[in-house]
Amino acid sequence: MSPVLDQPQMQPPGWNNHWAQEWSRSQADSLTPCRVVxxxxxxxxAxxxxxxxxxxxxxxxxxxxxxxxxxxxxxAAGRIELILPRRxxxxxxSPGVARDQLQLQSRPLAANMDRVFVLQPLESGVNLTRLARELVLAWESGAQPVVILTxxxxxxxxxxxxxxxExxxxxxxxxxxxxSxxxxxxxxxLRSLHLAGHxxxxxxxxGAGKSSLVNALAGHEVQLVAEVRDNDRRGRHTTSAGQIIELEDGALLIDTPGIRGVGLWSADDGFEKAFDDLSVYVQQCRFADCTHTIEPGCGLLQAVSDGHIGQDRVHVFQELAVELEQLEEGLETREREEQRERNQRSRRKAKRRDDDSSESTGRSYELGEEEE
Ligand SMILES: Nc1nc2c(ncn2[C@@H]2O[C@H](COP(=O)(O)OP(=O)(O)OP(=O)(O)O)[C@@H](O)[C@H]2O)c(=O)[nH]1
Ligand SMILES: [Mg+2]
Ligand SMILES: [Zn+2]
Structure with missing residues (x-):
């Protein structure tokens, strides 16, 4: 580690033992550690x-x-040369814009958070379906969720x-x-959750109150630059501007306009964690591929009729499970199509190579492949 890093005040925000280890593993001696804020x-x-x-x-x-x-x-160059592996x-x-673009593309929005505050406003009543969905996303990020009713x-x-x-x-x-x-x-x-360094x-x-909470915890108005795309058919969507706000107690808050809890993204782990309470019942289903709808010997349906869990909880579980499955299928179809196109391209290329080499005097033309 570079000598400056031994002085805590010279470390990037959120730096800890984990990052010190990653840093020494990255052998980036000529570089300075920093955090994108x-x-x-x-x-x-940074x-x-x-x-x-x-x-x-x-x-x-x-x-x-x-x-x-x-x-x-x-x-010296003001240039980021490497990213430490994200925790x-x-x-x-994001749905592809053009037809020939990948329909489903994952795009990172924020990295290396320890916790995710999942906010829902109280005045309209907690939207349980939405909460479940947000918790899948929060868990899937790898961080620990905390639910906050505002x-x-x-x-x-x-x-x-x-x-x-509820x-x-x-x-x-x-x-x-x-x-409030x-x-x-x-x-x-909230402040007493000991969030220093987190x-x-x-x-x-x-409208859930994310920025208001950031401001309240910071104790002053934090200006978030949320750039609005004006020619967006889907209306007011903010782009990926985001920032880390450092609180007096050392907690680091990320307010990112893009994180609103929409669309699930192949969130198997997140789904499992978010519905952890149901796993004990699912294990009791007679059939391994039980859809928990009409099957005899379904552990989930039994748990509902025994009053251990709510019907609404199972309903949301099924809804999200189906959604994730369709997403996976869509992805697979897309991948198959792309693979087919790639195969076709390389077959055409191979054919051209064959034609070329039979005309030439046996010299290799492998370099003439940059047209795509
Ligand atoms: N009465 C009341 N209003 C609140 C409270 N917190 C936030 N609001 C209001 O709710 C509205 C939305 O709050 P924001 O903090 O901007 O919501 P947000 O989640 O940042 O919304 P986006 O940035 O659009 O994603 C604002 O008009 C706030 O004044 C609260 O505790 N009580
Ligand atoms: Mg906001
Ligand atoms: Zn079942």
Whole structure:
């Protein structure tokens, strides 16, 4: 490790033993460790230590950097040369724009968060289906989810408590908090989660209160540059601008407009964790490929009729399972088609090579392949 890294104040935000190990493994002695703390229209900002930020570019060889990435920076050139392996990552599946483009493409949005705050507003009642979906995404990122029900000032205490226990039913093994940024209810409790050095991403629908919570925890208005695409048919969607906000207690909050809990993306692990409470019943199904709808000896249906779990919980489980399955199928079809196209191309190429070499005097033309 470079001598400066031994001084904590000279480390990038969120640096810890794990990153020190990754760093020594990466053998990037000529580079300076940094963290991507902001990406917007102006470019990429990377912090080599708290408050020490540089406007940088990313080398071509580097994959797309996202907010939260820990990187190796060529300080003199202002260029990121490597990304340390991501510990956790948020990906969004984006539908292809052009027909011939990959229909489903995963795009990283934020990396290396330790926790994900999953926000839902209380005034409209917790949307349990949406919560389940958001928890699949949160778990799939690899980070620990925490559910936060917002705007408690708009509902009665009884209502808030009722919603809290409903949310808990859909969030097995996850803490559920009730807060208000207006009345400051529950904020103290959140602050006492000992989040110093931890990176926390916010996930939730537009209007759920993500930015308000960031502001409340920061104690001041944080300006988030959320660039809006104006010629987007689907309306007000923000682009991938995002930033890390460092709190006084050392917690690092990521507010990324793109993370709203839409579309699932091959989220097998996330799905398993989000429905962990059902696995004990699923194991009791008589048939291994039980769809939990009409089969005799279904452990899930039995658990519902015994009153161990709610019918609505099973319903959401099935809904998301079907959705994930269709997604996988769509991906496979797409992959098969692409493979076929690749095969066709290489057959055509091989044929051209054959034709060429029979005309020539046996010299190899392998280099003439750059046209695609
Ligand atoms: N009454 C009340 N209103 C709140 C509270 N928190 C947020 N709001 C309001 O809810 C609206 C949406 O809050 P934001 O924090 O902008 O929501 P967001 O999740 O960041 O939304 P996007 O950035 O669009 O994804 C704003 O008008 C806030 O003033 C709260 O605790 N109580
Ligand atoms: Mg916001
Ligand atoms: Zn079953």
């Amino acid at each position: 902001r990406i917007d229209k102006g470019g990429i900002m 912090a080599t230590s708290s408050g020490e930020e540089h406007l940088v570019v990313a080398a071509k060889a580097v994959r797309r950097v996202v907010v939260g990435d820990l990187c190796g920076l060529d300080l 956790t990552v948020f990906e969004r599946r 705007k408690a000032d708009l509902v009665s205490a009884e209502w808030a408590e009722q919603e809290r226990s 949310a808990q039913r859909f969030a097995p093994g996850v803490e559920v908090h009730v807060i 940024t207006r009345s400051a209810h529950g904020l103290h409790e 990176t926390i991403a916010m996930l939730g629908a537009s």
